[in-house]
Every structure is written in C-alpha cells, then in structure tokens.
Amino acid sequence: MKITFAEGLARAIHECLAADERVMLIGSGFMGLNPVAQKTMEPVLKDFAARISVTPISELGLAGAGIGAAVAGMRPLVDLSTGSFIFQAFPQVVNEAANIHYMSGGQTTVPVTFYSLAGMRGSGAAQHSHRPQAMLGQVPGLQILMPGGAEDAYYLMKWALRESRNPTVFISHGLLLGETAELDADAPMIPVGRARIRRDGGDVSLIANSITVPRALAAAGILEKEHGISAEVVDLRSIAPLDRETVLRSVAKTGRAVIADECHRSFGVAAEIAATLAEEGLASLKAPVCRVNTPDVPIPFSTQLEAELTVTADKIVAGALRTLGR
C-alpha cells in the first residue's frame, strides 16, 4: 500500500493510541502549515480527544509535562512543533529527560517522545528553519530518530510510542510530509539503530538522513544515468543510535564517501560520520571524504538565497564526482 509520510505518522499515532492506554498526546499539530497533511490527523483528533491535552504556547512546560508523565508511567508524545522551538524546551529535553534514567541508577525509565518538525522548509527564515539533530547528538541518554521516507515515518513512530523505553526525539521534516513509499504494515521493520541501504552501489557511498534521503536517491539516479557511476545510498534512520558499522561496511566496499546532511557544516551530523571514517575507516578511503551540508550561515528568507544554501541532488552529484576525481 502506498502512503505519504504524513499518513505514516498519523496512522502510527492512531494505532498506538488504540493499542495502549498509556499513550497520550500533549499537543496535536504535527503537520505544520500543510493542510493536506493536517487532514491525515482527523481520525486521531476524533477518536482520542480525551487523551489529547490542550496546549498553551509553553514549550518548556509541555516538554517537562511529557517527561513527568512518562516518569509516572505513561507513554506521551509531545508536539514541540517547528524544530526551532525545541530550544525553548532544551533545559527539560537535554538536562532532565536524558539524565533521569542514569541519575536514578536505572530505577526510573522515561519513555517520552518529542516530535520536532525541523528543517529548511522554504522561506521559514532564520528563526524557523533549525535542524537540532547534531546538537542533540551531544546528549547521551536521548534516542534521535530521523525517518527519510514514509514507511520509516510509520515504523519509527510506532516503535517510539509502543516499544522504546527511553526519551526519544522524533525529527520530522516539513518537506517530507508529502513523500510517498510502499508500506507493508505487517512486515517486520529493520531494527531501530540499523541503517537502511536504499540503493546498492559500488563506486561511492552517499550517506544521508531525513530530507537528504530522497535527494541522495535522486543524485544516485543522475550519477548512474549521466555518469555511469554506481552509488550506494545509506539512510541512517537514526543518529542515536548511530549505525557506524553499516557506514563503514559501505565505504569499505566503495572507498568513497559523500555525506549529505542538512545541518550546518561545522559540528554537524556529517562531521561525526566523517570522524568515524577518519578513525575507523581510514584504510578503505580512496579519496577524501566529502561533506555536503548547509553552509555556516543563518537561513535567509529569500527563496534565491535559501536555494544557494540548500543541500540539493546536484550538489551531492558534484560531491560524488569530486571524490571520483572527475
């Protein structure tokens, strides 16, 4: 069955609410300003109104409420809305949620999921376009899920709400909501923490996550058609846990790595992948690693300026060609 990313999310949320009384929603936006995607949430809103809490614009308090409810035995999903607003909740997400299990010596578990609709969404400008994933990667105790396709939107959300026993940041993307994929809801999912090889290839590894997954796939298509190059596309799916083995195995095969990630270049997700290669995969590298990122510039409003900074399929292609000396 073909579903959109938004449908995958809404369906997972609905199924989890139906299956487990402890699942509850703090906020229920999830779909940003996208009216088509918003429609997918209607069954949830209709069937589970009693388990959805009204939310003032108090992100810190809401995140904390989710943590506290989790600590008290519930399994809350907290809508933190646009990625940039997670900073409002940082004291609770970074310094409470992530630490409680450890500080208690394992006495207390914190199965809360924070939903963050992050990324460069088109004219969101500097204050509404953040990708907080690399920052959150500095926080041991958090799980960070980053679906790159509709089926993983479904699988990963379901896993977070039903199975996870730890605080989880679910990073969604405004420009992925309409992306479609084939879903077999009954098929066992690839374990969380395992990357997905979205396309096999032998000449270069394109390592991607979230919005850069469809772009890397497009780049792989161009590389094959226009340059006769066979690119492997690795979709990380989560950055905590981070599947270093699959990345290393792919690069061991291809000898070349292009890391496509929407974070700012410095201290971003791509830096960690590149560092892993420099530490554990040096011998397999036939060419310097290539990072394709958002430059270290706040996100401008104007479409023309934003486009200049955006990680595109073309830039991924150019990066791949560079690693191949072309």
Place this chain on the structure above:
Amino acid sequence: MKITFAEGLARAIHECLAADERVMLIGSGFMGLNPVAQKTMEPVLKDFAARISVTPISELGLAGAGIGAAVAGMRPLVDLSTGSFIFQAFPQVVNEAANIHYMSGGQTTVPVTFYSLAGMRGSGAAQHSHRPQAMLGQVPGLQILMPGGAEDAYYLMKWALRESRNPTVFISHGLLLGETAELDADAPMIPVGRARIRRDGGDVSLIANSITVPRALAAAGILEKEHGISAEVVDLRSIAPLDRETVLRSVAKTGRAVIADECHRSFGVAAEIAATLAEEGLASLKAPVCRVNTPDVPIPFSTQLEAELTVTADKIVAGALRTLGR
C-alpha cells in the same frame, strides 16, 4: 608577571569596565564555588557597582537582557554561571543573538558576551557538568572562545569586551581557574581565530582546547620523557572561528593527530576536527585519527565513576602511542 586564570579574567573585566562606559555586567559570579578565585573579583565589585545589575535566577531573561542592551549600543557581559545553565538561555543565545545581525541585513550589531563556567568540575554530576561548545558550534553567528591558559583568559576576555562586534560565548572551566601563566599585558595578542602552538613537535599533533590544554601539555611531557616521542600541542583557543589551517599544517608535519576534547565523543568538537582532517588533510594522515573524549555517558557523581570518563593526560598518551603503532 605570573597570574592565575581567575586573575586574568578579573583583570580583563576590570580594565574593560574602566576603559569603556558601554561595558556593563549582568551578574557577577564568574568564579563558581571557588573562594580563592572569588576574591579576584573584589576590585570589580567595589569599583563598578553601578554598572552591575542584580540578577534573579532567570537565565533566559538575563541572556536576553544582554542581547537587548547590546543591540541598543552597550557591550554587556552576562554571567550565565555553570555551563549547564546555558540551556535555560538557548532560545535567546541560539535563536536571537546569533541571528540578529544577519536577519537585519547587517543593520544591527550584537556585541554581547555570555560567560559560561562549563565542564566536568569534579562531583558536579549529570546536571552541572555540561560542555556546550560543540552544540554552540552548530550556530552560525556566534563566536566561541575557549581559553586554555591564564594569559588567554585575559586576552580573550579583553578582546570580547573591547573589540568584538558579535555575540560571543566565553567558555571558562572550573578546573582552570587556579592555573597560572606568564602574562605580558602589553604584548600584542595572537589574533582571535588563530590557534596557539603551545609546544613544537614532530611525531604527533595533540589538538586541545580549554581544560585539555594543560592535560595535553602534561601528556607531551610524558611522551617525551618516557617514550622519546616529540608531540606538538595545538591549543585551538576558539572553536568559532576555528583555525583549521593551523591544525592541518601541524598534522601535515607530524602525520598523526590525537584530538583531546572534553565534549562527549559523538558530535563533539573532536568530530569536527577529525572531519576536517578526513576532508582536507587525508593525504598527510599516516595513521587513523584518534579522538580522546568523554564517552557518551551522562556525568556521574561518584569520583571513581567520573574519573573513568575524564580526559586525562594518560589517555592522551595512550592515544598518541596508538597512532604511532606502539
């Protein structure tokens, strides 16, 4: 003249208050729980009481006040106290201070300095031991200064309060406050954004910042004395701007890099340095890069557990030996 790190800070603050009426303090702690270091601030408190604002425990509001005052033409220094509390101020530091100059198209400048006494200070435990520098490195528009010695505590603070035209996070360290160095206050300082070669060497580069600087220097001493190895110690001094050139030049010479940094391993400062080497310095690497970091574990209270996670001179030595195949 020999000064301590704390004396360097206090002296710089005093001189800047004396020299420029626009300099003002929002809070005046700076020295944590260290009574010896606290004494160094007495002249500032006595001579400039009228330019120090009383501060409730409202880190977000205080950071914002510093930004707003800067925008209105002042040059405030905001004491955000223990590094872990900067998360309270993240919405203002990350999403306001860093973006204002850009969003205004260059109309408005924001010469505010945030002071953060960060790091693993000994029994600070999970909620008081954060090192936020790598996270802040994901924020274009911020300058991040990280003195590794008393002379740079003085020089860099002075530069931030007198010359900088941009929002600056000054990262201090509880365990550095008593470190001493020779200060020649009239000597021109190494430009901000330029690393300091603290020790020349030819066999391996030890790349350090803040608290890992004295530890890397100790490691270099051990390497020489006990192993006959000549280690070069690079003190980054700031991580935004980041002096990639000096790092690349040093590793071009030695062929080996050990990066000692107190951030958690994943997505930390060391990751960015390692990535830079994988991208721009691959040809000079004679051995895999080695990161010496705090493991991805919240900081435990117990001295024995904290010690297990701490970046020590011995671990830096072990890392260097590994890169040399010993």
Place this chain on the structure above:
Amino acid sequence: MKNLGVADRVLAMLRIRRFEEQCIRLSAEKKLVGHYHVYIGQEATAVAACTLLDKDDFIFSTWRNHGHLLARGADPRRMMAEILGKSGGYAGGRSGTLHLSVAALGAPATSALVGGNLPLANGAALACKQRGSGMVVNFFGDAGMEEGAFYEAMILASVWKVPILFLCENNSIPPALRKRGQFTSSTLPAKQLVDVPKSLNIVTEIVDGADADALVECFTRLTAEIRSGAGPRFVEVRCTRWPGSFPLFPELPDGEWQVAWAFGQKPDRQDLAVWLEHSDPLLLHIRKAVASGELDRSQVEAIDAQVRAEMAAAVRFALDSPYPDPQEAYRHVLAQGGQTR
C-alpha cells in the same frame, strides 16, 4: 514627542491597512511566498504608540510587525521589497516579513518567536536606563504571555525599574469585552491578563484597541510616567479579530476596504459588516472625526488617494527590485571589524 492631528492619524492608519491589503494580494498572486501576518484591525495601536516616540527610543516587534514599522516611519517600498525577498529590502531579502527591522528608526531586532522579543526589549530598556536617555515600547501578542520568557522579562523589568512599555496586543476579544470584562482563554488561566504583571508589582492598564483616542490618551500618560523614571508599565490593548484573519492565510473577505463603508455603505459579508461597525479602529476613528466636524468625506478620499499612490509605488518598487545575488547569502553572518581575522 509629537502628537498627530486627526488627518495625519487617519493617514497613518490607512497606510497600514492598504499596505496589508497589498500583501494579501501579492500572496494570492504567489509573489509573496511563505507564511505572513497582517495588522488589519490593530492599526490604531501602532499609530498611537509610535507617534509618541523620540529618535533615541526603541520598539521591539514580532511576526506581526508591518504596522509597527510603518507607524514608526519605515519606507513602504523597502518594507515591501523585503517581504518579497528582494535586494531592495531593508535586509536585502534575508529577513522577509517575519523579522523586519529598521535599525535607523530604533527598531533594531524583531523576533518571530512567541515571547522572543520581551527579554530583548527589556535589555534595551536597561541600556536606556544606564545611559539616562530613551525608552522602549515592546509590542507582543497575547500568546506571548504563555511563555516563560514573558515571565522572566516581567521580573527583570520590575526589579530593575527600567523604562519600558509592555504593550500586549490581545487580538481575539469579543467586542462587548473590549472595554471591560474578564478575559477568557482556553490556554491562559488568568482572569485578566493584567493580573500577571500586577502580581510582579508592575502598574497595568487595559484599553480598547478600536478607540484611537483612548489609546492616545493612555499611551501619552504611561509614556510620560515611564520617562519620569517610574519604571515599567504594562498595557493590554484589546482588539477584535478581523474576519479576514481566520483562514490559515489572511484573505480579504469583501475586497479592499472602502471609504464608503465609513459613510453608510455596507459590505456584502455580514461578519465583515459587524466587525466594521463595532471593531474597526480606522472606520470608527473616521466616523468620529466626521461627526465632530474635524474631517469631511472629501478629505478622507484625498488621504486615501495619497495612500493608494504610495502603496502602488511600494509594490512597483518591490516588484522591480531584483532578487539578491545568491552570493549575498554569505554576507552579514558576522559583523566585520571586531574580528581580527
């Protein structure tokens, strides 16, 4: 401090109204991209507040900033160019509608985060106090009071006694409650918004945002108190939501605003008619001025003609302004000069 005459006040309000109408049109035509917010129905507030300010005063605004900036004297041409992401805009297309600022007019930083500008405004007021000159007007919406940042800013302003007018524009009040009555909200549990700052020892007031004269009287008094060193003041301005603001993106329910509506003619849409009759600060102010003989229809029409010409020029300027060179994306990340490299 200047005080505008009636005609100038109508001009200033109509300028905002017509500017926003152009935004709505340009958005419908897909020339304005992305989400944006208009100030229709709140014009009297910005005009009354900004005309009381001096050169060394500051304003801090939000995503709903167009009216504040126009009232402060910003050039509609450069504003519109910015909103369209053009190089002729105040920030060369970097800010767009959300963070429009004009430093030369004392609007140095506009935050699009709920609660974001309150700590900033407070800091600017601290700077004014330190220097002994100037004051701050801090515009924000009622939802701003749901953020911890609001609370911390109230604490600091009250402790520091800084010269600031916290101006909360509560834009979803039924007409009958505008002058008095409890504020009822599903998300802020205060009976009256002003109860919160009051609990922190800040002097407060409530005023009808559809009544330009009441606003002028209130702000004149409060800014005088603030300038005299009395410390912060908080005012809740109550406005009634304009029907065009209910959809996800604003729409003109019955085309552009008509001068004739102030002179007896009715629009087709009933909800709009009710809003105009009871809650439109522009219409009510014109009607009052006409009733008192201070203004006649031909004068209003002349003002309208002037404003329409201004706005046509603004739109033309904005459309003609080139898109920024992509390399401009890399400029202004850091101010130059302080850095030593």
Place this chain on the structure above:
Amino acid sequence: MKNLGVADRVLAMLRIRRFEEQCIRLSAEKKLVGHYHVYIGQEATAVAACTLLDKDDFIFSTWRNHGHLLARGADPRRMMAEILGKSGGYAGGRSGTLHLSVAALGAPATSALVGGNLPLANGAALACKQRGSGMVVNFFGDAGMEEGAFYEAMILASVWKVPILFLCENNSIPPALRKRGQFTSSTLPAKQLVDVPKSLNIVTEIVDGADADALVECFTRLTAEIRSGAGPRFVEVRCTRWPGSFPLFPELPDGEWQVAWAFGQKPDRQDLAVWLEHSDPLLLHIRKAVASGELDRSQVEAIDAQVRAEMAAAVRFALDSPYPDPQEAYRHVLAQGGQTR
C-alpha cells in the same frame, strides 16, 4: 492517608536533623565530596507533607532533597551511601546528593536545576489525572519562582486542573514575618509570592514552617481538596534560615543539636539560641508536646537514642560500602529492552 502521632512526628523530624548533621561531619572529614545542601530548619514541612501521601502518589524534590526522601520513608543507609558516591547507594553513586531519587517510594526524579522539577511534577500530575489515581507534591525553593519554568508549570497545572500541591519552601524569612507580612526580596518583585499563582487562578495559602501542627492542618485540607478533583493548590511555607546555613558549605554552629536545648539549656552561640527559641520546628514541636503532656523528656531521649543508632548504622553502612567499579559508569545510560539493538 495516615496521620502520625506526636512521638512519631518527633522521630521523623529528628531523623532528618541527625542525618544532616552526619552529612556536615562527613563533609568536614572530606568523605562527602562536592557541594551539598541540608534540610535543617525545614523538617516539619517534609514530615507533614509526606506522611499524608499514599503509595501511588509522587513527590518531586530538588538539591535539598534529603529531608523529603527520609520523610517519604527512604533508607538512611542507602541514602548516605549514595551521598558518599558508593555502590550501595540508591543510584550506585551516579546521583550523589544532588539528584537522590527512590522510584519505589514515588520519588522517581529529582532535579538539581532551579525550576527544573516543576514541569516534571506537573506531568506526573497529568498522568495521575489520566489514570484517575494519585496526586503529586512538588517541593521547590523560593528561587524557583524566578524561572520561566515555574510560570509555565503554573499555567499548565491551572489549565489542566491536575492534582498537584505546589509546595514552595521559602527559607529566608525573618521570624516576625513567618505567619503574616509581605515577602520582601531583591530578586522577585512580588509583594507576596502567592500573588503569582493566584494571578493564574490557582488557590493559594501561606503557612508557618516552624509550626508542625499548622503544617499538618494546612496540608491535610489542601490534599483533600486536590484529591477531590479541585485542581492544583499552591502553598508558601515560610521558614527562617538556620545560622549554620550561611557559610558556603553548611557548618554546625554549636555542635550537634541537643535534646537539652528543648528543656531549658542554651547553646553558646547567640544567633543559634535565637533561632532555636523562635524558629526551630523540631524544638518548638517538642516543647509544645511536653507542655500539653503528650511527651516527656525521657521519651524524647529514647527517640533520640533510636535515631542516633539509626544514623550510626547509616554512616557505617555508607563508609563500608565499596566504591563502584569504574565500569559501572557505562551502565544505565539507556534502559534496555525497548531498544532492538
């Protein structure tokens, strides 16, 4: 809900007092490393609040948690071991004094951040409401009210009407103001702390923290209201600072607390004598019980002997407990089971 008899209440308070004295001693001997906070002078509050709670209720505490946990029934041996960073501690040495928690006793998460535990406590109360059982007591200090997190928690608790007692321990009030009078602070501009939650429609109360009977009466009433579904309640408990709390690290101004002080004998230090006479909840409660004939000196001495023995055992257990194996540092970062790898 149980209610303690007078002797049990003295026992519970004295247990806290003596536990904290041991902490001060162990810190002076450098066996307790790092910063820590003691609950001396506030014992009646924790005892009065915690003894009203059931098994499915929760408490949320701060850096000043020793008293809260002991009153809730935690084992002094495992607490002391944790405070010394030993493997026998509740968290195997990971939490230390700052974040002590005992999940099995409904104290699942203790935050050492000012304002940190309020949003958490509120969320646990939301869980109680959803499940239809249990309530929350949220202990925090007066500085907590300077954080935005406090404000947001008040908003949410009031909007959601969750079963929570916000218990603000204001521990720096002069004796004369404990029962009435304005709260004066250089950092929170409220005339009364309770004015802030009141402005958000939360029912509030002020009570004297040196008067155990008043605390029991107040908390009994408020928790009954909360359990009946009336929504959140806020209480300010006013305590007077104990002289030993003024240095950077707490010190015993005149050695350990003496039973004899409750029976006419005076300590050498004058500031301590004044504090004991007017502000020590333990001493005042014993004196009242003796006056009314409910307790005599020999009974108090017997209680003290029991407590001293308990504390000696706790210290011995803690000192004997081995330091954790360094490999333990890597355990409990993530709960196992949910992860698929």
